[in-house]
Each structure stands twice: as structure tokens, then as C-alpha cells.
Amino acid sequence: MLSQKDNERITQVGEGTPAGELFRRYWIPAFLSEELQAGGAPLPVKLLGERLVAYRNKEGTLGLLGEFCPHRGTSLTLGRNDDCGLTCIYHGWAFDTEGACTSMPSEPDYSKFKEKIKNKSYPVHEAGGIAWTYMGPPELRPPVPNFIWTSLPESHRMVAKVYQECNYMQIWENEIDYMHASFAHLALKEQDMKEGALSTELGINPSHPLVTSRNPLLSVQPTTYGFRNMFVGQTDQTENAQQFILEAPILMPSFAYTPRVPEEDHLFHAYVPIDDTTTWSYDVHFTLERPLNHETQKERRGLWVDENYKKIYNKDNNYKQNRELMDGDNFSGILGISNQDHAVTESMGPIVDRSKEHLGTSDVGVIALRRMVLQSIKRMEKGEPPIGLDPTIPTDKIYSEGVIAPKGIPWEEACPLNPAFSPVKTEKPELTKGGAG
Incomplete structure (x- = not known):
């Protein structure tokens, strides 16, 4: 048997929990590569209790961002996959695959506000038909996944x-x-x-x-x-x-x-x-x-x-x-x-x-x-x-x-x-x- 305390330690995976922080130290599968097309619709992704959104921009690069727009909280799963990035349909704020705000049309041209805004983002690596992500401290990021099957045709x-x-x-x-x-x-x-x-x-x-x-x-x-x-x-x-x-x-x-x-x-x-x-x-x-x-x-x-x-x-x-x-x-x-x-x-x-x-x-x-x-x-x-x-x-x-x-x-x-x-x-x-x- 396992004590109730230890059972919670190995089963709870949200931010700040022992197992949750442990998982965030490894690369883990986020979704299948085939689920996203270049320039196509974004994909809602939930991992370790976090609500995220993935998209593949028109150049084919993957991004994994926080699901909700930092402006007013609208879900970016509804967003447009535009040239400037994943664009919120509410006020047009857009974010590139690294979470940087690339467009803020609701603000005047002279405003530097967008430079202060960044959405949550996690790195993505494709290998073996799977898009992997790392959700832990950037300075502790391990090597990308390299299993015997990831390089197979x-x-x-x-x-x-x-x-x-x-x-x-x-x-x-x-x-x-x-x-x-x-x-x-x-x-x-x-x-x-x-x-x-x-x-x-x-x-x-x-x-x-x-x-x-x-x-x-x-x-x-x-x-x-x-x-x-x-x-x-x-x-x-x-x-x-x-x-x-x-x-x-x-x-x-x-x-x-x-x-x-x-x-x-x-x-x-x-x-x-x-x-x-x-x-x-x-x-x-x-x-x-x-x-x-x-x-x-x-x-x-x-x-x-x-x-x-x-x-x-x-x-x-x-x-x-x-x-x-x-x-x-x-x-x-x-x-x-x-x-x-x-x-x-x-x-x-x-x-x-x-x-x-x-x-x-x-x-x-x-x-x-x-x-x-x-x-x-x-x-x-x-x-x-x-x-x-x-x-x-x-x-x-x-x-x-x-x-x-x-x-x-x-x-x-x-x-x-x-x-x-x-x-x-x-x-x-x-x-x-x-x-x-």
C-alpha cells in the first residue's frame, strides 16, 4: 500500500505540486505532428493542468502558447493564423510562436505597449511524429528527445x-x-x-x-x-x-x-x-x-x-x-x-x-x-x-x-x-x- 500523502505526491500534476514540478523537468509529448497544418486552425492543448493553444504558422514553425489572450482573456483557440502570428479575434492582438506580441492594432502607432506584453510560451520540438514540449525552468532544459524510434522512417x-x-x-x-x-x-x-x-x-x-x-x-x-x-x-x-x-x-x-x-x-x-x-x-x-x-x-x-x-x-x-x-x-x-x-x-x-x-x-x-x-x-x-x-x-x-x-x-x-x-x-x-x- 501507499500512504495518502505519498499517493498525492505521485498523482497530483498541477503547477507547484511535487509530481507536477517533476514532469516539468522533462520533454513530454504535447500532440501529434499531424494534428496541425501550416497556416491552419489552432489546437487546444491541456497539459499538467495548464490550458494552452498550439499552432503552426504559415512557415511551418510550431508554437505552444497560453490559451488566453493577455488583453482580456479571450481564448486564442478561436484565433486567426495570420502572417503576424496567432491573432485574437476580439481586438486583433497577435503573438508569434515564442509568445511575443507582434501586433496591437487597438493601440496608437506611437505606443510601445506591445513590447511589454508577452504570452506564456513553451518550446516545441518535433521528433518521431510527435510534437514534444518542455515546461520547466529554461536554464534546466535537458537535451531534446532522442529515442531509437524517433529517427526511423x-x-x-x-x-x-x-x-x-x-x-x-x-x-x-x-x-x-x-x-x-x-x-x-x-x-x-x-x-x-x-x-x-x-x-x-x-x-x-x-x-x-x-x-x-x-x-x-x-x-x-x-x-x-x-x-x-x-x-x-x-x-x-x-x-x-x-x-x-x-x-x-x-x-x-x-x-x-x-x-x-x-x-x-x-x-x-x-x-x-x-x-x-x-x-x-x-x-x-x-x-x-x-x-x-x-x-x-x-x-x-x-x-x-x-x-x-x-x-x-x-x-x-x-x-x-x-x-x-x-x-x-x-x-x-x-x-x-x-x-x-x-x-x-x-x-x-x-x-x-x-x-x-x-x-x-x-x-x-x-x-x-x-x-x-x-x-x-x-x-x-x-x-x-x-x-x-x-x-x-x-x-x-x-x-x-x-x-x-x-x-x-x-x-x-x-x-x-x-x-x-x-x-x-x-x-x-x-x-x-x-x-x-
Whole structure:
């Protein structure tokens, strides 16, 4: 369980809150690049409780500004995308992509007033089909995102996002809770798998190592970027069975790679708080050596959304759960592996009360995640860099590995940690009574 105090520290993300200030020290996804066209309509964006507006000017440069005009507070989501910048329709005040006021037609020509006016603005960097932003102190801005998938051609990756109605932390915890795959994602019958696909709309095949392994070894290993979440199971139940060793990197402030067996495609997730009770979830499917089968991955994701990236299967229709499916098709009665994830995390409520939990041995990754966030907050409050912000970390070398090894070989030996990610040993963070672990 987690104390109420610590639960608030890791879930509240507004300005001035511990987790909110922590998130503001990292580059985070703000929106998809495809959402804005040069000279097109602006886009309302809410991040970490702040109401913002994004636009792409006629030259193609992105800006992320405070939503409300500094003059009288009219929303700039209604603004004109003019040559002089994003122009308020109320009195014509205009702002460039850095927030400087470029036009103030309501003032006389001799007035210098516009030179004193500046809208809130945050830097934007495009990489991997995502527009990223940094919302923290300018003097502490880290290097721009550089993951293994951000430099891949579009043929090798598929980027999507979806709106989720709960706090980011319970979504992130679900990501590293591997035991739930044996239940929430279990298909009760074999399915024809297409190239690189982990599952189809029914869920994960009953023959997949994530669901066949009995009493797998679950472990974590601290790294400079966060930690490695490890799953060690058997390929089958015979005496000559080998080990499946699956590794998934977990990165601050709210990123994760999904574990994969050899030959499967890669999957990266980012869980970005809109506010305390809603989240943007970004999914990046990618391949390193061949073009990605986009249609296969759309089917594998099994997530259908409307024009606002809100899912069709949602809590209002009980995720279209079909109890007849439970008889012989899938365990949950819900189609789509992502829909299954959303159902279990959103049904907890907007912010789950972790002080009422009863954690077991399979929750080692969840405990490590909470400790990592609390440790990062503590480091930040002491004036030290939070975890994962060392500029020398080669983030473009991080991805999931899956290996098959003879039984008995320690996973640390069969799937060793890259020395570039070996952390300096530190003391465990002090937790309040009832803290994680």
C-alpha cells in the first residue's frame, strides 16, 4: 500500500505540486505532428493542468502558447493564423510562436505597449511524429528527445494517441504489471498471428510465454534512465523447457517499452497527464530492420477512436463487454488488448486510493515504479537532477530485448545490462508510514 500523502505526491500534476514540478523537468509529448497544418486552425492543448493553444504558422514553425489572450482573456483557440502570428479575434492582438506580441492594432502607432506584453510560451520540438514540449525552468532544459524510434522512417513506425479517463499513474502501473496479461488479455483459443503481432482483437494467444509461464520470476534492475522490468518464464512445461527472458525498460517521467519475444515488433508508450484525472496515452509501434505492417498493428491494438481521440469502447458503454465471449473466446469479454487495459485502469476511478491496496509478490514492478518517482521527487526537492536527466545517457540505445536461454542461467547473465546504463548506487528513498513496498 501507499500512504495518502505519498499517493498525492505521485498523482497530483498541477503547477507547484511535487509530481507536477517533476514532469516539468522533462520533454513530454504535447500532440501529434499531424494534428496541425501550416497556416491552419489552432489546437487546444491541456497539459499538467495548464490550458494552452498550439499552432503552426504559415512557415511551418510550431508554437505552444497560453490559451488566453493577455488583453482580456479571450481564448486564442478561436484565433486567426495570420502572417503576424496567432491573432485574437476580439481586438486583433497577435503573438508569434515564442509568445511575443507582434501586433496591437487597438493601440496608437506611437505606443510601445506591445513590447511589454508577452504570452506564456513553451518550446516545441518535433521528433518521431510527435510534437514534444518542455515546461520547466529554461536554464534546466535537458537535451531534446532522442529515442531509437524517433529517427526511423515513417514506414517503420506507427504513432497513435488516445484519451484516458484516469490518472496517469494507474495506467503506467498497468503497463509494468505483467501478470495481468494471463487474465485481462487472455484469448481462450488460438488465433492466426500475422507478422510481428503479439495479439489480435481477442487478446494474447494462450500459447504466448506471457500467459503460459507458471510462477514466472519477476524482477527489476535500476538503471540511469529508470529501471529494467524483467520477466523470466518457461517456453513450455516439459523437463527440457528453456527460459524466456523478457526485458522492458521503464523511463522517467512516464515512459515504457513493452516486453517482446524475438521477432515481435517493438512498442513504446508515453503516459502524459492532461490533469490529475485524465491522461493522453501515446503508442508507438516500430520495427528496426523492415517496414512495419501498419494494418496488422492497427488490428493488434484493437482500439477505435473518434475525431477527438476518444475511444468508441468506453466506460459509458461498459467497453462493450460481451459475456458470451467469456465462454470460449476471451477471458474478459472485451475485444482489443488496449480496450482491456483501459477497462481495468479506468474502472478503478479517476485516482485510485492506494492506501487500501494489498500488494503481493507479483507487484514488484509496481513497487519499484512508485519508489522511482518518489526518489526523483526527493532528488529534485534537494536541488539534484531527477532520474533520467543525465545528458550523457544514450537514450537512442534503449529498447526491449527478448532472449531464449537454457534453464538455470541467471537472467542477469543471459540478458546483461548495457554498461552505459549502469547507475551509481544510492540509498533507498525514505517513505512515509505505509509507503510502497
